[in-house]
Amino acid sequence: MxxxxxxxxxxxxxVSLFGSLDENIKLIEKDLDVTVVSRDGELKVAGExxxxxxxxxxxxxxLLKLISRGExxxxxxxxxxxxxxxxxHEDKIGQLSADVLCVTAKGKPIKAxxxxxKRYVDAIKKNLVTLGIGPAGTGKTYLAVAAAVxxxxxGEVNRIILTRPAVEAGERLGxxxxxxQSKVDPYLRPLYDALFEMLGPETYQKxxxxxxxxxxxxxxxxxxxxxxxFIILDEAQNTSREQMKMxxxxxxxxSKIVITGDVTQIDxxxxxxxxxxxxxxxxxxVEDIAICQLTGADVVRHVIVxxxxxxxxxxxxxxxRKK
Numbered sequence: 578m579x580x581x582x583x584x585x586x587x588x589x590x591x592v593s594l595f596g597s598l599d600e601n602i603k604l605i606e607k608d609l610d611v612t613v614v615s616r617d618g619e620l621k622v623a624g625e626x627x628x629x630x631x632x633x634x635x636x637x638x639x640l641l642k643l644i645s646r647g648e649x650x651x652x653x654x655x656x657x658x659x660x661x662x663x664x665x666h667e668d669k670i671g672q673l674s675a676d677v678l679c680v681t682a683k684g685k686p687i688k689a690x691x692x693x694x695k696r697y698v699d700a701i702k703k704n705l706v707t708l709g710i711g712p713a714g715t716g717k718t719y720l721a722v723a724a725a726v727x728x729x730x731x732g733e734v735n736r737i738i739l740t741r742p743a744v745e746a747g748e749r750l751g752x753x754x755x756x757x758q759s760k761v762d763p764y765l766r767p768l769y770d771a772l773f774e775m776l777g778p779e780t781y782q783k784x785x786x787x788x789x790x791x792x793x794x795x796x797x798x799x800x801x802x803x804x805x806x807f808i809i810l811d812e813a814q815n816t817s818r819e820q821m822k823m824x825x826x827x828x829x830x831x832s833k834i835v836i837t838g839d840v841t842q843i844d845x846x847x848x849x850x851x852x853x854x855x856x857x858x859x860x861x862x863v864e865d866i867a868i869c870q871l872t873g874a875d876v877v878r879h880v881i882v883x884x885x886x887x888x889x890x891x892x893x894x895x896x897x898r899k900k
Contacts, residue, residue, distance in 0.1 A: 579630045580623040583637055591615050593644045594637065601640070604655050609633045635662045639670035646674040653877050657691055660874060679723035679730075682777030687723040693875035694720060700867035701835055706825070708813075708857060709837045711871025714882045717837035718811050722771035725807040728833065735789065736806040739768040740824075742795045742815045765792050768811060795820060804829035813838035813853040815845055821852025841889070 585591045595602045595615070602613045611624035611633045620637060624630045639658045640650055648654070654673075661667060669692055677686040678698055689695040694716055701707045701724045709717040725737045769792060772781050784790040795816065810816070810824055813836045828834055838853040845851060860866050873886040 578623060578625060579627040580621060581630055581634050583620040583622065583634060583641075585615075585618055585620060585641065588618070590641055590644050591620070593650055594620075594640055596650060600652065601650055601655050604652060605633055605636055605659065608656075608659055609636075613637065632659070632662050635667045639667055642670060643674055648674055652880070653690060656880060657874070661692075678720065679727040679775060681774050682780065683774075687720070687775075689720065690716070690877050691875040693869070693871045694877075697869040697871060698724065700869050701833075704867040705832075705865040706828070706834045706860070706867070707836070708853070708860070708866070708868045709835060709871065710840060710853065710857065710869065711875060712839055712841060712873060712886045714876040714886075715871040716875070716877055717839075717871060718767060718809070719771050721809045721811075721835040721837055722768065723775060724835065725809060726772075726775040728807050729789070734805050734807045734831065734833065736803075737772075737784075737790050738803060738806050738808045739765070739772070739790075739792045739811065740795050740798060740809070741765055741768065741811045742813075742820060765794070768792055768809070795824060798824055798827050801827055802829045803827050803832055805831040806833075808832060808834045810834070810836045811838075813856075814840050814843045814851050816852035817845070818850050818852050818855045821856050824852075825856070841893075 585594075606612055609624065609629040609632055610626065611622055611630055613633065614621045614623075622630055622633045622637065624633070636655075636658050639662065640655065643654065643658075644650060657673075658670060661670060672692060672695060673690070677688055679687045681687065689698045693711070697707070697709050697717070698720055701721065709721065711717055722737075722739070725734075725739075728734050729737050772790065772792070776784070781790065785792075795810065806829070808828070813821065815838075816824065824836075825834070836853065836856070840851060840854055840857075843851050857868055861868060873883050873890070876883045876886065
């Protein structure tokens, strides 16, 4: 049996570390097969495997470091830090204490939760065009909308423009009821939802009526020059080569573009090249353009989403090897 001790300066930090019903510590104990006990202002970590005990100590110390900087600890934080420690990257835990990107209408601070997300947010701030590519749940769209709202509130841009290609994932627009706007609204719903959370429904509606916010399908962008705008193209994997070029050349003075997409979920006909894939290749190395690759490690939804993504990646690799 190996045992190590960790000093805790304040009892409040230990309470935050353990979490509701000790759920955070239970997660560490189950993952590493150790026990963690709080006694006399110290945490005692014990286990049969010395290496696992060391991992647990590093994970606990990393979580305490985040707590001391005012970070709230969730299951996602614990799992992410465990993965960092097991990969030998515990020295990067301090980088997770990111600046607040935006505050929602209800006062919730929006921050990058993983190293990949932090690189993505930093790239958006520093570059005129940013491509955020990665699987579902990595916060590509949500963080882009938060950055757009932050830039708008700071007076850096006069408009927020959100757009998506209206490509059907196994369905057809013609079968949806209503006029054209009603038909495209379901495709734009994730963008509406993010804006509602950041601004609140009333403020969102006010800016929409003034023309400060525009949510429209990609086809509406043709022939326009967009000055002083923060423009987000979502689900960009479903753009054609021509649509992507058309969109990129809409950018005017004082504007910033963020393009998000998941190249594993392309709904285009098999004979069509994804505009996002093409842009990633063509724009690599171009000044003021950043290409950020997010991975399954950056998924901040339920842990099952990470497992699903990993299972599909492994299946894709197996099929590739058979070809």
